[in-house]
Amino acid sequence: MFAHELVLKERGEILQALCSSGSAEHLERVLDILLSQEELIWEDYQDIQVPGRALYTKARQLLDLVSTKGVDTCAVFLAALKQVLPDAQRRDLSLSGCCANLIDKEQSQITCTQTLLTQRPSIVSKLQGCIDGTLEALAVSGHFTSEDYDEVRLPIHTPSQQARRLLDHVRSKGESAAEVVLNYIQQRQESGFPLTQEQLTPPKEFLKYQKKLSSSVSAQSCFLSNYGGTSHMSLDDIYTEGQLELAHDCADIQGPLGLEEIVGMVGTVNEDADTVLVSGEAGSGKSTLLQRLHLLWARGSALQDFLLLFPFSCRRLNSEQRELSVQDLLFQHCCWPDREQEEIFQFVLDHPHLVLFTFDGLDELKQSFSDEHRLCCPTQCAPVHILLFNLIQGSLMKGVRKVVTSRPEAVGPLLKKHLCKEILLKGFSPSGIDCFVKKHHTDPMVADKVLESLHTNNALLGLCHSPVLCWIVSQCHKELLGCGQGSPQTITDVYLMILQHFLQHQRPLQSTGALGWLQEHLQMVFHLGKLAFEGIGSSCYIFSDTDLETCGVTENDICVGFLIQSKDMPSAHSKHYEFLHVTMQCFFAALHIVLSNNTDRSTIPNLFETQDMKETSLSGTCFRACLSSNSQQEKAPTSKATAFETPNLQITATFVSGLLSGHHRSLWLHCCSTAMIEKKVRQVARCLSKGMQKHFKSIPQPVEGEKKSMHAMPGFVWLIKCIYEMQESRIAKDAMSKLEVDHLKLTYCNIGPVECTALAFVLQHLRNAVGLQLDNNSVGDVGVEQLLPCLHVCNSLYLRNNNISDEGIRKLIAKGIQCENFRKIALFNNKLTDACTLHFSSLLKAKQDFLSLKLGNNNITSEGAKQLAEGLKFSHSLQHLGLWGNKIRDEGAEALAGALEHSKSLLWLSLVGNGVGSAGACALANIIKHSTSVEELWLTENCITRTGVECLIQALKHNTHVKSVWLRNNDLSLQEVEEMTQLEPRLIF
Numbered sequence: 001m002f003a004h005e006l007v008l009k010e011r012g013e014i015l016q017a018l019c020s021s022g023s024a025e026h027l028e029r030v031l032d033i034l035l036s037q038e039e040l041i042w043e044d045y046q047d048i049q050v051p052g053r054a055l056y057t058k059a060r061q062l063l064d065l066v067s068t069k070g071v072d073t074c075a076v077f078l079a080a081l082k083q084v085l086p087d088a089q090r091r092d093l094s095l096s097g098c099c100a101n102l103i104d105k106e107q108s109q110i111t112c113t114q115t116l117l118t119q120r121p122s123i124v125s126k127l128q129g130c131i132d133g134t135l136e137a138l139a140v141s142g143h144f145t146s147e148d149y150d151e152v153r154l155p156i157h158t159p160s161q162q163a164r165r166l167l168d169h170v171r172s173k174g175e176s177a178a179e180v181v182l183n184y185i186q187q188r189q190e191s192g193f194p195l196t197q198e199q200l201t202p203p204k205e206f207l208k209y210q211k212k213l214s215s216s217v218s219a220q221s222c223f224l225s226n227y228g229g230t231s232h233m234s235l236d237d238i239y240t241e242g243q244l245e246l247a248h249d250c251a252d253i254q255g256p257l258g259l260e261e262i263v264g265m266v267g268t269v270n271e272d273a274d275t276v277l278v279s280g281e282a283g284s285g286k287s288t289l290l291q292r293l294h295l296l297w298a299r300g301s302a303l304q305d306f307l308l309l310f311p312f313s314c315r316r317l318n319s320e321q322r323e324l325s326v327q328d329l330l331f332q333h334c335c336w337p338d339r340e341q342e343e344i345f346q347f348v349l350d351h352p353h354l355v356l357f358t359f360d361g362l363d364e365l366k367q368s369f370s371d372e373h374r375l376c377c378p379t380q381c382a383p384v385h386i387l388l389f390n391l392i393q394g395s396l397m398k399g400v401r402k403v404v405t406s407r408p409e410a411v412g413p414l415l416k417k418h419l420c421k422e423i424l425l426k427g428f429s430p431s432g433i434d435c436f437v438k439k440h441h442t443d444p445m446v447a448d449k450v451l452e453s454l455h456t457n458n459a460l461l462g463l464c465h466s467p468v469l470c471w472i473v474s475q476c477h478k479e480l481l482g483c484g485q486g487s488p489q490t491i492t493d494v495y496l497m498i499l500q501h502f503l504q505h506q507r508p509l510q511s512t513g514a515l516g517w518l519q520e521h522l523q524m525v526f527h528l529g530k531l532a533f534e535g536i537g538s539s540c541y542i543f544s545d546t547d548l549e550t551c552g553v554t555e556n557d558i559c560v561g562f563l564i565q566s567k568d569m570p571s572a573h574s575k576h577y578e579f580l581h582v583t584m585q586c587f588f589a590a591l592h593i594v595l596s597n598n599t600d601r602s603t604i605p606n607l608f609e610t611q612d613m614k615e616t617s618l619s620g621t622c623f624r625a626c627l628s629s630n631s632q633q634e635k636a637p638t639s640k641a642t643a644f645e646t647p648n649l650q651i652t653a654t655f656v657s658g659l660l661s662g663h664h665r666s667l668w669l670h671c672c673s674t675a676m677i678e679k680k681v682r683q684v685a686r687c688l689s690k691g692m693q694k695h696f697k698s699i700p701q702p703v704e705g706e707k708k709s710m711h712a713m714p715g716f717v718w719l720i721k722c723i724y725e726m727q728e729s730r731i732a733k734d735a736m737s738k739l740e741v742d743h744l745k746l747t748y749c750n751i752g753p754v755e756c757t758a759l760a761f762v763l764q765h766l767r768n769a770v771g772l773q774l775d776n777n778s779v780g781d782v783g784v785e786q787l788l789p790c791l792h793v794c795n796s797l798y799l800r801n802n803n804i805s806d807e808g809i810r811k812l813i814a815k816g817i818q819c820e821n822f823r824k825i826a827l828f829n830n831k832l833t834d835a836c837t838l839h840f841s842s843l844l845k846a847k848q849d850f851l852s853l854k855l856g857n858n859n860i861t862s863e864g865a866k867q868l869a870e871g872l873k874f875s876h877s878l879q880h881l882g883l884w885g886n887k888i889r890d891e892g893a894e895a896l897a898g899a900l901e902h903s904k905s906l907l908w909l910s911l912v913g914n915g916v917g918s919a920g921a922c923a924l925a926n927i928i929k930h931s932t933s934v935e936e937l938w939l940t941e942n943c944i945t946r947t948g949v950e951c952l953i954q955a956l957k958h959n960t961h962v963k964s965v966w967l968r969n970n971d972l973s974l975q976e977v978e979e980m981t982q983l984e985p986r987l988i989f
């Protein structure tokens with residue numbers, strides 16, 4: 001193959017190789033070589049290197065340019081690539097055979113400017129060690145102004161980029177400036193400063209540091225800390241893959257993402273950014289995922305493109321009061337170099353693309369993200385959050401890859417614009433739950449029993465998609481297996497179960513009776529509750545000895561196991577503690593709110609109003625003000641925006657609702673006054689009702705002719721979940737009696753099985769049937785089953801892109817057949833196969849008023865179509881049938897045509913993108929011939945040839961009510977298309 005053909009054929013791979021590290025270094029080195037080989041002229045170079053242009057755009061332009069210059073330039077380009085790319089990437093490209101030999105140009109140039117061009121690669125290398133000196137020489141000789149100096153020295157440039165910017169400036173200053181540069185380099189060489197080639201291979205001390213860092217990262221990441229109180233669990237033994245998805249649609253990737261793809265370029269939406277965000281709900285496994293990445297890196301089994309990985313926890317960074325430089329941050333917070341600190345840091349600065357930073361829990365940082373305070377100099381000291389924000393946005397240490405985790409609610413548009421991509425972590429898949437439980441219980445009999453019990457309680461199974469809940473449920477298997485009918489249904493039930501588990505673990509229950517376990521440990525609950533509550537209000541998740549003392553937490557309280565010692569705190573002399581998991585802190589804070597006599601009467605209303613505060617972006621002082629302890633107020637001087645606090649306050653509010661539910665009220669009887677509890681119940685009920693009404697009031701009036709539709713605002717799902725936790729049908733009924741909409745839209749709302757359970761609990765009380773649109777969530781089969789109790793109030797159900805399989809459909813249809821209102825369903829982009837068509841066929845037979853069935857982009861073949869046709873024969877009502885993007889061929893089309901040809905109801909049929917061919921088209925022509933209702937037939941992309949279209953034309957001759965037949969992208973020549981359009985204008989090509 002010729003070089004230019006190869007450049008064309010491997011374009012995608014070459015682009016990836018040049019740009020995937022996110023650093024411009026590879027591209028710029030290739031440009032240096034092409035300039036030196038005189039394959040590019042200066043103007044070509046300037047056309048590509050337009051400031052501010054995205055890296056990928058520059059690379060694409062270079063590829064276009066070398067292709068237009070012909071085979072020789074392409075051969076030199078490939079040789080340059082071969083020289084520049086690291087071994088691993090070079091192996092991925094088949095460059096051999098087509099590369100030209102790079103020629104070392106003789107130093108017989110007429111001008112210094114030419115020499116700077118033809119010797120550019122080596123001059124860039126030489127300059128890196130003496131940028132300052134060269135700049136000074138240029139300034140002294142009057143060629144460079146202080147602006148030139150500043151532009152070259154911009155700290156966002158790596159040293160090699162600074163060298164190139166210097167040469168670019170010199171080019172515009174003329175021959176004498178070029179002479180100054182060459183003279184300076186020559187003098188420097190003569191005075192004994194060698195070339196800087198060794199900058200590209202790590203210095204010896206660096207390798208020692210790398211070893212030290214990786215063993216410290218490995219030590220930190222090999223155990224899971226929340227097993228600390230009870231047993232040690234190594235990450236290897238328990239780690240279970242979570243579900244990772246790109247937040248944005250991306251054609252390049254099918255199926256779930258792997259761990260390596262988190263840092264890779266796949267799914268990039270902003271090529272200029274270096275920061276990847278992994279977002280996920282509380283307990284979805286973000287910290288554990290990072291921990292896994294750290295461990296794999298430290299062991300050399302993943303992310304080996306990065307020589308260094310620096311892990312940070314925002315929770316720990318909160319306690320850093322000093323101003324630090326990036327160098328201090330790396331060395332003091334991650335790993336201290338024993339020697340040659342400067343040299344190691346210089347290597348990091350010179351090779352940003354070989355370095356990875358991870359920041360866990362951005363939502364826990366006391367300050368909210370802002371890009372106002374710019375900092376570019378890595379040696380300048382600043383408060384830690386300013387360093388962090390500048391690293392994330394890339395004004396500091398451009399080119400270093402960053403992975404940041406956060407709860408989704410805490411990510412505002414300000415941060416989003418600095419992200420190269422966002423990845424959603426959606427907890428465990430159904431098979432992930434099985435896998436986790438089996439790993440958790442080494443005894444397979446126990447694991448089987450736990451799983452069996454989970455599969456008989458769908459609400460609990462839904463909860464187990466959240467890893468933290470799956471962990472609790474597995475941990476409390478004895479309680480779970482012992483509780484029979486009363487097994488947990490709500491998140492609060494699960495947390496009460498672990499409370500009971502830990503308390504009884506400490507002192508097995510003997511004489512105290514069924515309610516005794518709590519009473520016996522009430523003081524401990526009060527102490528931890530106070531600590532948790534005060535921390536939640538001020539985003540404080542790590543507690544000192546003094547904090548514990550202030551809240552009365554004793555050694556015995558610690559021994560129960562809810563508090564664990566914090567790892568890696570900078571001050572070694574005093575102990576620090578944190579809750580096993582932050583959701584546990586929320587739970588104890590909720591216990592405090594429910595049980596304490598001393599909480600302010602506005603605590604509950606303020607807690608529930610956090611959502612409003614978020615939506616109106618008021619400050620979070622309101623909730624903080626209701627905290628009673630003075631010490632806490634002293635400790636929270638920062639003005640953290642409410643948006644960052646809201647997730648944990650919302651979780652606390654959800655627990656408050658759950659703890660005050662009728663099911664649990666008897667628990668509190670012996671702990672506090674019934675009147676106080678009842679008052680709090682009324683307060684919560686009022687807050688929920690008020691919150692709901694506020695949402696309903698915001699629904700706009702419908703435009704004439706359109707249905708009244710409500711798109712869920714943030715917080716709607718949370719309120720629904722609180723109502724579910726309370727388990728009060730009365731509140732649900734009351735809330736729904738005021739909702740007057742025809743269509744309820746909850747697309748992209750993070751709806752998983754747990755949310756489905758809550759939605760069904762509340763929506764079943766709707767007075768009028770609605771269209772329920774849940775597209776683009778993570779409902780899954782478990783969620784579908786959870787929705788069944790509200791199916792009777794759904795006239796249409798939209799579940800596009802929700803990971804639903806045939807099993808989910810089986811249950812859905814069994815119920816749907818009995819629901820009078822249920823008339824439309826849209827299930828495109830799921831995991832359906834032929835097995836589901838049997839159920840749809842039964843549905844069509846049984847429900848003579850069913851109107852619309854859309855199953856596009858699934859895996860249905862001709863066999864499925866035949867099965868479906870069996871039901872279609874009986875349907876006298878179906879108006880819309882969508883089967884696009886499946887694998888239905890001619891026989892399937894024939895079966896469908898046979899069933900539909902005499903239909904008096906069908907208006908619209910789509911078989912786009914199936915491959916029915918001409919035989920299929922001829923069969924479908926019968927529908928046109930005989931049906932008295934069909935208006936639109938969509939047959940785009942179906943390998944139909946002239947024969948097929950001729951059948952359709954014939955059929956259309958007898959039909960006046962068909963409006964259009966879509967035939968784009970079939971096997972027809974331009975001439976045929978023109979000819980047939982003339983014959984039948986209703987054909988659309």
Ligand SMILES: Nc1ncnc2c1ncn2[C@@H]1O[C@H](COP(=O)(O)OP(=O)(O)OP(=O)(O)O)[C@@H](O)[C@H]1O
Binds near residue numbers: 225226239285407468
């Ligand atoms: N992939 C996993 N494999 C095994 N266990 C997991 C996994 N992910 C999470 N867990 C369990 O769930 C617990 C909570 O997970 P983790 O702390 O990682 O969640 P998170 O998303 O960081 O939560 P938060 O946002 O509240 O900080 C872990 O301590 C661990 O016990």
